[in-house]
Amino acid sequence: MLELEHGFRVVDVHTRLDPDEEAVAVRGRQVSPERLEREMHQAGVERAAVSPGRTPRGEGYLRANNAVARLSVDRPLLPFARLGGPRRISRVVGPLVNPVKRAKSHHTTAGDVEQYAYDDRYHGFTLAPAHDGLPTAAVIDELAAVGDPVLVHAGENCPPRAVADTLLGRGFPVVLTSFGGYPLNENLMDAALSLLETHDDLYLDTAYVPDRDVLERGLLEHPDRILFGSGAPSVHPNVGVMEILTLDVSEDAMRRAFTKNPARVVPGLLPDR
Template sequence: MLELEHGFRVVDVHTRLDPDEEAVAVRGRQVSPERLEREMHQAGVERAAASPGRTPRGEGYLRANNAVARLSIDRPIIAFARLGGPRSVKRVVGPLVNAVSRPRSHHTTAGDVEQYAYDDRYHGFTLDPAHDGLPTEPVLDELAATDDPVVVHGGEQYPPSAVAETLLDRGFPVVLSSFGGYPLNEDLMRSALDLLGEYDDLYLDTAYVPDRDVLEKGLLEHPDRILFGSGAPSVHPNVGVMEILTLDVPEDAMRRAFTKNPARVVPGLLPDL
Protein backbone atom coordinates (compact mmCIF):
# COMPACT_ATOMS: atom_id res chain seq x y z
CA MET A 1 0.00 0.00 0.00
CA LEU A 2 1.32 3.42 -0.94
CA GLU A 3 2.24 5.88 1.74
CA LEU A 4 -0.32 8.62 2.36
CA GLU A 5 0.81 12.20 1.84
CA HIS A 6 -1.28 14.60 3.89
CA GLY A 7 0.99 17.13 5.58
CA PHE A 8 -0.29 16.51 9.11
CA ARG A 9 1.60 15.20 12.10
CA VAL A 10 -0.67 12.32 13.10
CA VAL A 11 -0.65 10.53 16.44
CA ASP A 12 -3.00 7.69 17.31
CA VAL A 13 -4.61 7.03 20.71
CA HIS A 14 -6.15 3.65 19.86
CA THR A 15 -4.18 0.67 18.60
CA ARG A 16 -3.86 -2.92 19.77
CA LEU A 17 -0.62 -4.84 20.09
CA ASP A 18 -0.99 -8.60 20.39
CA PRO A 19 1.96 -10.20 22.16
CA ASP A 20 1.74 -13.71 20.71
CA GLU A 21 0.42 -15.70 17.77
CA GLU A 22 -2.37 -17.30 19.80
CA ALA A 23 -3.76 -13.91 20.79
CA VAL A 24 -3.61 -12.69 17.21
CA ALA A 25 -5.49 -15.75 15.98
CA VAL A 26 -8.29 -15.14 18.48
CA ARG A 27 -8.66 -11.39 17.95
CA GLY A 28 -8.48 -10.92 14.23
CA ARG A 29 -6.08 -9.67 11.58
CA GLN A 30 -2.58 -11.01 12.23
CA VAL A 31 -0.23 -8.08 12.62
CA SER A 32 3.20 -8.30 14.18
CA PRO A 33 4.71 -5.29 15.95
CA GLU A 34 6.92 -4.80 12.90
CA ARG A 35 3.94 -4.80 10.55
CA LEU A 36 1.96 -2.45 12.79
CA GLU A 37 4.90 -0.05 12.75
CA ARG A 38 5.14 -0.34 8.96
CA GLU A 39 1.41 0.32 8.50
CA MET A 40 1.64 3.33 10.79
CA HIS A 41 4.42 4.69 8.58
CA GLN A 42 2.31 4.10 5.46
CA ALA A 43 -0.51 6.13 6.99
CA GLY A 44 1.77 8.92 8.17
CA VAL A 45 1.13 8.08 11.84
CA GLU A 46 4.20 9.17 13.80
CA ARG A 47 3.34 7.66 17.18
CA ALA A 48 0.59 5.51 18.65
CA ALA A 49 -0.70 4.32 22.02
CA ALA A 50 -1.16 0.54 22.19
CA SER A 51 -2.71 -1.81 24.72
CA PRO A 52 -3.22 -5.58 24.73
CA GLY A 53 -6.25 -7.15 23.15
CA ARG A 54 -8.67 -9.27 25.14
CA THR A 55 -7.49 -12.25 27.10
CA PRO A 56 -9.90 -15.02 28.14
CA ARG A 57 -12.04 -14.12 31.14
CA GLY A 58 -10.25 -15.05 34.34
CA GLU A 59 -6.74 -14.74 32.93
CA GLY A 60 -5.85 -11.14 33.75
CA TYR A 61 -3.50 -8.77 31.95
CA LEU A 62 -0.21 -8.69 33.82
CA ARG A 63 1.66 -10.82 31.28
CA ALA A 64 0.03 -9.11 28.30
CA ASN A 65 0.75 -5.62 29.67
CA ASN A 66 4.39 -6.51 30.23
CA ALA A 67 4.61 -7.91 26.70
CA VAL A 68 3.19 -4.75 25.13
CA ALA A 69 5.58 -2.58 27.15
CA ARG A 70 8.50 -4.75 26.02
CA LEU A 71 7.44 -4.76 22.35
CA SER A 72 7.01 -0.97 22.30
CA ILE A 73 10.68 -0.35 23.13
CA ASP A 74 12.56 1.32 20.27
CA ARG A 75 9.32 1.69 18.30
CA PRO A 76 7.07 4.74 17.83
CA ILE A 77 4.60 3.11 20.20
CA ILE A 78 3.74 3.86 23.81
CA ALA A 79 2.18 1.25 26.08
CA PHE A 80 -1.14 1.48 27.91
CA ALA A 81 -1.83 -1.04 30.69
CA ARG A 82 -5.12 -2.87 30.41
CA LEU A 83 -7.09 -3.31 33.64
CA GLY A 84 -9.88 -5.62 34.78
CA GLY A 85 -12.17 -5.82 37.80
CA PRO A 86 -14.81 -7.87 39.59
CA ARG A 87 -17.87 -5.71 39.00
CA SER A 88 -20.23 -6.67 36.19
CA VAL A 89 -21.53 -3.77 34.12
CA LYS A 90 -24.96 -5.40 34.36
CA ARG A 91 -24.78 -4.71 38.08
CA VAL A 92 -23.26 -1.25 38.05
CA VAL A 93 -25.78 0.12 35.56
CA GLY A 94 -28.81 -1.61 37.05
CA PRO A 95 -30.54 -1.93 40.41
CA LEU A 96 -27.58 -3.80 41.93
CA VAL A 97 -25.29 -0.77 41.68
CA ASN A 98 -24.28 -1.09 45.33
CA ALA A 99 -23.68 -4.84 45.23
CA VAL A 100 -20.32 -5.93 46.60
CA SER A 101 -18.17 -8.10 44.33
CA ARG A 102 -15.14 -9.89 45.67
CA PRO A 103 -11.94 -9.34 43.67
CA ARG A 104 -10.01 -12.40 42.54
CA SER A 105 -6.31 -12.88 41.92
CA HIS A 106 -6.49 -11.84 38.24
CA HIS A 107 -8.31 -8.58 38.96
CA THR A 108 -6.40 -5.31 39.02
CA THR A 109 -5.65 -3.86 42.45
CA ALA A 110 -4.91 -0.30 43.52
CA GLY A 111 -1.32 -1.41 44.10
CA ASP A 112 -1.10 -2.65 40.51
CA VAL A 113 -2.23 0.74 39.21
CA GLU A 114 0.31 2.51 41.40
CA GLN A 115 3.09 0.29 40.03
CA TYR A 116 2.01 0.88 36.43
CA ALA A 117 1.86 4.62 37.06
CA TYR A 118 5.40 4.73 38.43
CA ASP A 119 6.75 2.50 35.65
CA ASP A 120 7.90 4.83 32.89
CA ARG A 121 7.05 2.15 30.32
CA TYR A 122 3.34 2.94 30.65
CA HIS A 123 1.59 6.15 29.65
CA GLY A 124 -2.04 5.40 30.44
CA PHE A 125 -4.65 2.71 30.96
CA THR A 126 -7.35 0.84 29.04
CA LEU A 127 -10.69 -0.42 30.35
CA ASP A 128 -13.17 -2.72 28.62
CA PRO A 129 -15.75 -3.21 31.39
CA ALA A 130 -18.17 -5.28 29.30
CA HIS A 131 -15.49 -7.95 28.82
CA ASP A 132 -13.07 -7.46 31.71
CA GLY A 133 -15.36 -6.12 34.43
CA LEU A 134 -15.27 -2.74 36.12
CA PRO A 135 -12.47 -2.18 38.67
CA THR A 136 -13.22 -1.61 42.33
CA GLU A 137 -13.61 1.83 43.88
CA PRO A 138 -10.05 1.78 45.36
CA VAL A 139 -8.68 1.12 41.87
CA LEU A 140 -10.67 4.03 40.43
CA ASP A 141 -9.42 6.24 43.27
CA GLU A 142 -5.85 5.26 42.43
CA LEU A 143 -6.47 6.07 38.76
CA ALA A 144 -7.55 9.53 39.88
CA ALA A 145 -4.33 9.87 41.88
CA THR A 146 -2.24 9.07 38.81
CA ASP A 147 -4.17 11.51 36.57
CA ASP A 148 -3.14 9.37 33.59
CA PRO A 149 -5.53 9.05 30.62
CA VAL A 150 -7.87 6.06 30.50
CA VAL A 151 -9.17 4.74 27.17
CA VAL A 152 -12.58 3.16 27.77
CA HIS A 153 -14.31 0.72 25.42
CA GLY A 154 -18.02 1.41 25.45
CA GLY A 155 -20.91 0.18 23.32
CA GLU A 156 -24.30 -1.40 23.72
CA GLN A 157 -23.31 -3.41 26.81
CA TYR A 158 -21.65 -0.38 28.41
CA PRO A 159 -23.28 2.72 26.89
CA PRO A 160 -22.17 6.33 27.37
CA SER A 161 -24.76 6.82 30.12
CA ALA A 162 -23.12 4.01 32.12
CA VAL A 163 -19.68 5.53 31.51
CA ALA A 164 -20.99 8.81 32.93
CA GLU A 165 -22.46 7.07 35.97
CA THR A 166 -19.36 5.05 36.84
CA LEU A 167 -16.25 6.79 35.49
CA LEU A 168 -16.75 10.45 34.71
CA ASP A 169 -15.94 13.20 37.20
CA ARG A 170 -13.59 10.79 38.96
CA GLY A 171 -10.48 12.93 38.49
CA PHE A 172 -8.86 11.33 35.43
CA PRO A 173 -9.34 12.01 31.70
CA VAL A 174 -11.56 9.46 29.96
CA VAL A 175 -11.17 8.78 26.24
CA LEU A 176 -14.35 7.00 25.19
CA SER A 177 -13.46 4.80 22.27
CA SER A 178 -15.44 4.80 19.02
CA PHE A 179 -17.64 7.68 20.25
CA GLY A 180 -19.11 5.11 22.66
CA GLY A 181 -21.13 3.45 19.91
CA TYR A 182 -19.20 0.41 18.77
CA PRO A 183 -20.32 -1.35 16.64
CA LEU A 184 -21.99 1.32 14.50
CA ASN A 185 -24.68 2.44 16.92
CA GLU A 186 -25.29 6.02 15.85
CA ASP A 187 -27.71 6.76 18.70
CA LEU A 188 -25.03 5.92 21.27
CA MET A 189 -22.47 8.01 19.38
CA ARG A 190 -24.75 11.01 19.45
CA SER A 191 -25.47 10.52 23.15
CA ALA A 192 -21.71 10.51 23.77
CA LEU A 193 -21.42 13.80 21.88
CA ASP A 194 -24.12 15.23 24.15
CA LEU A 195 -22.10 14.24 27.21
CA LEU A 196 -19.21 16.42 26.06
CA GLY A 197 -21.26 19.42 27.09
CA GLU A 198 -21.58 18.07 30.64
CA TYR A 199 -18.16 16.62 31.43
CA ASP A 200 -14.87 18.44 30.96
CA ASP A 201 -12.79 15.30 31.46
CA LEU A 202 -14.44 13.35 28.62
CA TYR A 203 -12.92 12.91 25.15
CA LEU A 204 -13.95 10.75 22.20
CA ASP A 205 -11.73 8.84 19.80
CA THR A 206 -12.58 8.17 16.16
CA ALA A 207 -11.80 4.44 15.91
CA TYR A 208 -14.45 2.47 13.98
CA VAL A 209 -16.62 5.57 13.39
CA PRO A 210 -17.34 5.61 9.63
CA ASP A 211 -20.38 7.89 9.89
CA ARG A 212 -19.41 11.20 8.28
CA ASP A 213 -22.24 13.16 9.87
CA VAL A 214 -21.27 12.06 13.38
CA LEU A 215 -17.57 12.74 12.83
CA GLU A 216 -18.23 16.16 11.32
CA LYS A 217 -20.62 17.08 14.14
CA GLY A 218 -17.98 16.15 16.70
CA LEU A 219 -15.14 18.02 15.01
CA LEU A 220 -17.22 21.14 14.35
CA GLU A 221 -19.06 21.39 17.68
CA HIS A 222 -16.33 20.03 19.98
CA PRO A 223 -13.03 20.64 18.17
CA ASP A 224 -10.95 20.33 21.35
CA ARG A 225 -12.46 17.01 22.51
CA ILE A 226 -12.07 14.67 19.51
CA LEU A 227 -8.94 12.52 19.28
CA PHE A 228 -7.79 10.48 16.33
CA GLY A 229 -7.82 6.72 16.90
CA SER A 230 -7.36 4.27 14.06
CA GLY A 231 -8.43 1.02 15.71
CA ALA A 232 -5.42 -0.71 14.16
CA PRO A 233 -4.80 -3.50 13.45
CA SER A 234 -8.51 -4.33 13.06
CA VAL A 235 -8.60 -1.36 10.69
CA HIS A 236 -5.60 -0.33 8.62
CA PRO A 237 -4.37 3.07 9.87
CA ASN A 238 -4.71 4.40 6.30
CA VAL A 239 -8.48 3.88 6.52
CA GLY A 240 -8.78 5.78 9.79
CA VAL A 241 -6.69 8.69 8.50
CA MET A 242 -8.62 8.92 5.23
CA GLU A 243 -11.95 9.03 7.07
CA ILE A 244 -10.81 12.28 8.68
CA LEU A 245 -9.11 13.72 5.60
CA THR A 246 -12.28 13.38 3.50
CA LEU A 247 -14.56 15.19 5.97
CA ASP A 248 -15.99 18.61 5.20
CA VAL A 249 -14.35 20.36 8.16
CA PRO A 250 -11.69 23.09 8.43
CA GLU A 251 -8.05 22.05 8.28
CA ASP A 252 -7.55 23.34 11.81
CA ALA A 253 -10.19 20.89 13.11
CA MET A 254 -8.30 18.04 11.44
CA ARG A 255 -5.02 19.24 12.91
CA ARG A 256 -6.55 19.33 16.38
CA ALA A 257 -7.88 15.78 16.05
CA PHE A 258 -4.68 14.40 14.54
CA THR A 259 -2.14 16.21 16.69
CA LYS A 260 -3.05 18.82 19.29
CA ASN A 261 -5.83 17.04 21.18
CA PRO A 262 -4.20 13.59 21.47
CA ALA A 263 -0.87 15.06 22.57
CA ARG A 264 -2.60 17.24 25.19
CA VAL A 265 -4.47 14.31 26.70
CA VAL A 266 -1.66 11.77 26.24
CA PRO A 267 1.65 13.63 26.72
CA GLY A 268 3.58 10.50 25.78
CA LEU A 269 2.49 11.08 22.19
CA LEU A 270 4.48 14.30 22.02
CA PRO A 271 7.59 14.08 19.84
CA ASP A 272 10.91 13.35 21.48
CA LEU A 273 12.95 16.45 22.21
Protein backbone atom coordinates in the same frame (compact mmCIF):
# COMPACT_ATOMS: atom_id res chain seq x y z
CA MET B 1 -0.35 -0.36 0.18
CA LEU B 2 0.92 3.03 -0.94
CA GLU B 3 1.87 5.62 1.62
CA LEU B 4 -0.63 8.39 2.19
CA GLU B 5 0.57 11.88 1.44
CA HIS B 6 -0.86 14.60 3.65
CA GLY B 7 0.49 17.63 5.44
CA PHE B 8 -0.50 16.61 8.96
CA ARG B 9 1.43 15.22 11.87
CA VAL B 10 -0.77 12.32 12.96
CA VAL B 11 -0.74 10.53 16.31
CA ASP B 12 -3.08 7.71 17.27
CA VAL B 13 -4.70 7.05 20.66
CA HIS B 14 -6.22 3.64 19.85
CA THR B 15 -4.23 0.69 18.56
CA ARG B 16 -3.87 -2.90 19.70
CA LEU B 17 -0.84 -5.16 19.97
CA ASP B 18 -1.25 -8.87 20.63
CA PRO B 19 1.98 -10.10 22.23
CA ASP B 20 1.65 -13.76 21.21
CA GLU B 21 -0.92 -16.32 20.20
CA GLU B 22 -0.85 -18.16 23.53
CA ALA B 23 -1.43 -15.06 25.66
CA VAL B 24 -4.28 -13.46 23.70
CA ALA B 25 -7.57 -14.63 22.21
CA VAL B 26 -7.21 -12.80 18.92
CA ARG B 27 -10.05 -10.78 17.42
CA GLY B 28 -9.55 -9.44 13.93
CA ARG B 29 -6.08 -9.19 12.44
CA GLN B 30 -3.07 -10.08 14.53
CA VAL B 31 0.07 -8.26 13.48
CA SER B 32 3.62 -8.12 14.75
CA PRO B 33 5.07 -4.92 16.23
CA GLU B 34 7.11 -4.52 13.06
CA ARG B 35 4.07 -4.75 10.81
CA LEU B 36 2.06 -2.37 13.01
CA GLU B 37 4.93 0.13 12.84
CA ARG B 38 5.12 -0.30 9.06
CA GLU B 39 1.38 0.26 8.62
CA MET B 40 1.56 3.35 10.81
CA HIS B 41 4.34 4.68 8.58
CA GLN B 42 2.23 4.00 5.47
CA ALA B 43 -0.58 6.10 6.95
CA GLY B 44 1.71 8.90 8.13
CA VAL B 45 1.06 8.09 11.80
CA GLU B 46 4.11 9.10 13.83
CA ARG B 47 3.22 7.67 17.23
CA ALA B 48 0.46 5.55 18.71
CA ALA B 49 -0.88 4.48 22.08
CA VAL B 50 -1.04 0.69 22.16
CA SER B 51 -2.63 -1.78 24.55
CA PRO B 52 -3.01 -5.56 24.58
CA GLY B 53 -6.01 -7.27 23.06
CA ARG B 54 -8.37 -9.29 25.19
CA THR B 55 -7.26 -12.38 27.06
CA PRO B 56 -9.62 -15.25 27.91
CA ARG B 57 -11.89 -14.48 30.85
CA GLY B 58 -10.17 -15.29 34.11
CA GLU B 59 -6.63 -14.90 32.80
CA GLY B 60 -5.81 -11.28 33.65
CA TYR B 61 -3.46 -8.85 31.91
CA LEU B 62 -0.21 -8.70 33.87
CA ARG B 63 1.69 -10.85 31.37
CA ALA B 64 0.15 -9.15 28.32
CA ASN B 65 0.79 -5.66 29.70
CA ASN B 66 4.43 -6.45 30.41
CA ALA B 67 4.85 -7.91 26.92
CA VAL B 68 3.37 -4.84 25.24
CA ALA B 69 5.61 -2.55 27.27
CA ARG B 70 8.65 -4.62 26.29
CA LEU B 71 7.71 -4.69 22.59
CA SER B 72 7.16 -0.91 22.57
CA VAL B 73 10.76 -0.12 23.52
CA ASP B 74 12.60 1.74 20.73
CA ARG B 75 9.39 1.91 18.69
CA PRO B 76 6.95 4.81 18.22
CA LEU B 77 4.49 2.98 20.49
CA LEU B 78 3.26 4.17 23.89
CA PRO B 79 2.06 1.25 26.03
CA PHE B 80 -1.23 1.46 27.93
CA ALA B 81 -1.86 -1.12 30.67
CA ARG B 82 -5.14 -2.99 30.36
CA LEU B 83 -7.11 -3.48 33.57
CA GLY B 84 -9.95 -5.74 34.70
CA GLY B 85 -12.14 -6.21 37.74
CA PRO B 86 -15.10 -7.96 39.37
CA ARG B 87 -17.87 -5.44 38.72
CA ARG B 88 -20.23 -5.54 35.74
CA ILE B 89 -21.80 -2.60 33.94
CA SER B 90 -25.47 -2.95 33.12
CA ARG B 91 -26.68 -2.15 29.60
CA VAL B 92 -29.89 -0.57 30.89
CA VAL B 93 -30.39 2.75 32.63
CA GLY B 94 -30.97 2.28 36.34
CA PRO B 95 -28.49 0.61 38.68
CA LEU B 96 -25.61 0.84 36.23
CA VAL B 97 -23.15 -1.28 38.13
CA ASN B 98 -24.18 -4.60 39.58
CA PRO B 99 -23.34 -5.39 43.21
CA VAL B 100 -19.61 -5.84 43.77
CA LYS B 101 -18.36 -9.41 43.59
CA ARG B 102 -15.27 -10.54 45.40
CA ALA B 103 -12.10 -9.71 43.49
CA LYS B 104 -10.11 -12.70 42.27
CA SER B 105 -6.39 -13.12 41.75
CA HIS B 106 -6.52 -12.11 38.08
CA HIS B 107 -8.32 -8.84 38.78
CA THR B 108 -6.36 -5.59 38.86
CA THR B 109 -5.48 -4.22 42.29
CA ALA B 110 -4.67 -0.68 43.38
CA GLY B 111 -1.09 -1.85 43.87
CA ASP B 112 -0.97 -3.00 40.27
CA VAL B 113 -2.00 0.46 39.07
CA GLU B 114 0.62 2.09 41.29
CA GLN B 115 3.26 -0.24 39.85
CA TYR B 116 2.15 0.36 36.25
CA ALA B 117 2.40 4.12 36.80
CA TYR B 118 5.85 3.91 38.39
CA ASP B 119 8.61 5.57 36.36
CA ASP B 120 6.20 6.38 33.49
CA ARG B 121 6.64 2.93 31.94
CA TYR B 122 3.01 3.10 30.84
CA HIS B 123 1.37 6.23 29.48
CA GLY B 124 -2.22 5.37 30.42
CA PHE B 125 -4.71 2.60 31.02
CA THR B 126 -7.30 0.70 29.03
CA LEU B 127 -10.64 -0.62 30.25
CA ALA B 128 -13.05 -2.91 28.41
CA PRO B 129 -15.72 -3.39 31.09
CA ALA B 130 -18.03 -5.49 28.91
CA HIS B 131 -15.35 -8.19 28.60
CA ASP B 132 -12.97 -7.65 31.53
CA GLY B 133 -15.30 -6.19 34.17
CA LEU B 134 -14.97 -2.87 35.94
CA PRO B 135 -12.19 -2.51 38.54
CA THR B 136 -12.95 -2.05 42.20
CA ALA B 137 -13.50 1.34 43.82
CA ALA B 138 -9.99 1.14 45.30
CA VAL B 139 -8.50 0.73 41.82
CA ILE B 140 -10.48 3.69 40.48
CA ASP B 141 -9.30 5.75 43.46
CA GLU B 142 -5.71 4.86 42.50
CA LEU B 143 -6.39 5.82 38.88
CA ALA B 144 -7.54 9.19 40.21
CA ALA B 145 -4.36 9.54 42.25
CA VAL B 146 -2.19 8.70 39.23
CA GLY B 147 -4.13 10.96 36.85
CA ASP B 148 -3.11 9.23 33.61
CA PRO B 149 -5.62 8.95 30.74
CA VAL B 150 -7.98 5.98 30.64
CA LEU B 151 -9.20 4.61 27.29
CA VAL B 152 -12.59 2.93 27.73
CA HIS B 153 -14.00 0.53 25.15
CA ALA B 154 -17.58 1.71 25.02
CA GLY B 155 -20.58 0.67 22.95
CA GLU B 156 -23.76 -1.32 23.21
CA ASN B 157 -22.42 -3.45 26.07
CA CYS B 158 -20.87 -0.47 27.85
CA PRO B 159 -23.02 2.62 27.15
CA PRO B 160 -21.66 6.14 27.61
CA ARG B 161 -24.00 6.94 30.51
CA ALA B 162 -22.69 3.96 32.49
CA VAL B 163 -19.13 5.18 31.93
CA ALA B 164 -20.12 8.68 33.03
CA ASP B 165 -21.68 7.41 36.24
CA THR B 166 -18.73 5.22 37.19
CA LEU B 167 -15.58 6.94 35.92
CA LEU B 168 -16.08 10.61 35.08
CA GLY B 169 -15.40 13.41 37.50
CA ARG B 170 -12.53 11.59 39.20
CA GLY B 171 -9.72 13.83 37.96
CA PHE B 172 -8.34 11.74 35.11
CA PRO B 173 -9.19 12.10 31.41
CA VAL B 174 -11.47 9.42 29.95
CA VAL B 175 -11.41 8.61 26.24
CA LEU B 176 -14.48 6.76 24.97
CA THR B 177 -13.68 4.63 21.96
CA SER B 178 -15.72 4.83 18.76
CA PHE B 179 -17.68 7.91 19.88
CA GLY B 180 -19.19 5.61 22.53
CA GLY B 181 -21.34 3.79 19.99
CA TYR B 182 -19.61 0.66 18.70
CA PRO B 183 -20.83 -0.95 16.50
CA LEU B 184 -22.24 2.17 14.80
CA ASN B 185 -25.07 2.83 17.24
CA GLU B 186 -25.99 6.44 16.48
CA ASN B 187 -28.16 6.80 19.58
CA LEU B 188 -25.18 5.99 21.79
CA MET B 189 -22.97 8.32 19.77
CA ASP B 190 -25.50 11.11 20.26
CA ALA B 191 -25.48 10.36 23.99
CA ALA B 192 -21.68 10.52 24.11
CA LEU B 193 -21.62 13.83 22.23
CA SER B 194 -24.17 15.24 24.68
CA LEU B 195 -21.98 14.18 27.61
CA LEU B 196 -19.17 16.33 26.24
CA GLU B 197 -21.24 19.40 27.11
CA THR B 198 -21.25 18.58 30.83
CA HIS B 199 -17.98 16.67 31.41
CA ASP B 200 -14.71 18.49 30.77
CA ASP B 201 -12.65 15.34 31.36
CA LEU B 202 -14.35 13.31 28.59
CA TYR B 203 -12.99 12.77 25.07
CA LEU B 204 -14.07 10.62 22.12
CA ASP B 205 -11.88 8.73 19.67
CA THR B 206 -12.72 8.13 16.02
CA ALA B 207 -11.95 4.40 15.72
CA TYR B 208 -14.56 2.39 13.77
CA VAL B 209 -16.76 5.44 13.11
CA PRO B 210 -17.39 5.47 9.33
CA ASP B 211 -20.40 7.83 9.54
CA ARG B 212 -19.30 11.15 8.06
CA ASP B 213 -22.19 13.11 9.59
CA VAL B 214 -21.34 11.95 13.11
CA LEU B 215 -17.62 12.65 12.70
CA GLU B 216 -18.27 16.09 11.23
CA ARG B 217 -20.70 16.95 14.00
CA GLY B 218 -18.15 15.99 16.63
CA LEU B 219 -15.35 18.01 15.04
CA LEU B 220 -17.56 21.05 14.45
CA GLU B 221 -19.36 21.13 17.80
CA HIS B 222 -16.50 19.90 20.02
CA PRO B 223 -13.25 20.59 18.15
CA ASP B 224 -11.11 20.25 21.30
CA ARG B 225 -12.56 16.90 22.46
CA ILE B 226 -12.20 14.59 19.45
CA LEU B 227 -9.06 12.43 19.19
CA PHE B 228 -7.89 10.42 16.23
CA GLY B 229 -7.94 6.68 16.85
CA SER B 230 -7.45 4.21 14.02
CA GLY B 231 -8.47 0.97 15.71
CA ALA B 232 -5.44 -0.71 14.13
CA PRO B 233 -4.79 -3.50 13.40
CA SER B 234 -8.48 -4.42 13.03
CA VAL B 235 -8.61 -1.47 10.62
CA HIS B 236 -5.58 -0.37 8.61
CA PRO B 237 -4.44 3.07 9.84
CA ASN B 238 -4.78 4.35 6.27
CA VAL B 239 -8.53 3.83 6.48
CA GLY B 240 -8.87 5.78 9.71
CA VAL B 241 -6.75 8.66 8.43
CA MET B 242 -8.67 8.87 5.14
CA GLU B 243 -11.98 9.04 7.00
CA ILE B 244 -10.83 12.27 8.62
CA LEU B 245 -9.12 13.68 5.53
CA THR B 246 -12.31 13.40 3.45
CA LEU B 247 -14.56 15.21 5.94
CA ASP B 248 -16.01 18.61 5.15
CA VAL B 249 -14.24 20.38 8.01
CA SER B 250 -11.40 22.87 8.22
CA GLU B 251 -7.73 21.94 8.26
CA ASP B 252 -7.56 23.36 11.77
CA ALA B 253 -10.25 20.91 12.94
CA MET B 254 -8.34 18.03 11.35
CA ARG B 255 -5.08 19.20 12.90
CA ARG B 256 -6.71 19.29 16.32
CA ALA B 257 -8.01 15.75 15.95
CA PHE B 258 -4.79 14.37 14.47
CA THR B 259 -2.28 16.12 16.73
CA LYS B 260 -3.24 18.78 19.25
CA ASN B 261 -6.02 17.01 21.11
CA PRO B 262 -4.34 13.58 21.43
CA ALA B 263 -1.07 15.15 22.58
CA ARG B 264 -2.88 17.20 25.21
CA VAL B 265 -4.49 14.06 26.67
CA VAL B 266 -1.45 11.78 26.20
CA PRO B 267 1.64 14.01 26.60
CA GLY B 268 3.94 11.21 25.42
CA LEU B 269 2.56 11.73 21.92
CA LEU B 270 4.23 15.16 21.77
CA PRO B 271 7.03 15.36 19.19
CA ASP B 272 9.76 16.07 21.74
CA ARG B 273 9.02 12.97 23.82
